[in-house]
Amino acid sequence: MARVAVCPGSFDPVTLGHIDVVRRARAMFDEVVVAVGVNAGKTPLLDADTRVELFARAVADQPGVRVVRMPGLLADLCREVGASAIVKGLRGGADFDAEHPMALMNRHLSGVDTVFVVGDPGLAHIASSMVRDVARHGGRIDDLVPDGVAAAVRDALSTQGESR
Secondary structure (H helix, E strand, O other): OOOEEEEEEOOOOOOHHHHHHHHHHHHHOOEEEEEEEOOOOOOOOOOHHHHHHHHHHHOOOOOOEEEEEEOOOHHHHHHHHOOOEEEEEEOOHHHHHHHHHHHHHHHHHHOOEEEEEEOOHHHOOOOHHHHHHHHHOOOOOOOOOOOOHHHHHHHHHHHOOOOO
């Protein structure tokens, strides 16, 4: 039986840090399902379909990784795909503090434990929110995101009238 992990997030936009976590997860599991979700507390820059497409392109060379849209609860998706684990990346203690209660709730709802993966320290400064902020102020983000993502971010900002 294949060991399946779900790697959830809003990925707005996908960063090199996200790709690193998925690569590390794939080394531990037979299949990694990247679940692009919608966070009700956030207004996304990129729509969910664009985020799915960008992430799928970024991992196209990684066998055993697929990207799906997660319309509802993570616990429901875990049951649907037969996940044995949820994988979340940690950059530091603040990430653990935020992720810990979610891990407990997901275990309560689905019986699936969360595996925390410490990402590459060279990428620890990269967060989607900071990438969006740098881009909003005209900064270069090409070295923080996979190929094609910077252009999608610039296009979205241009459409929203936010770029310089």
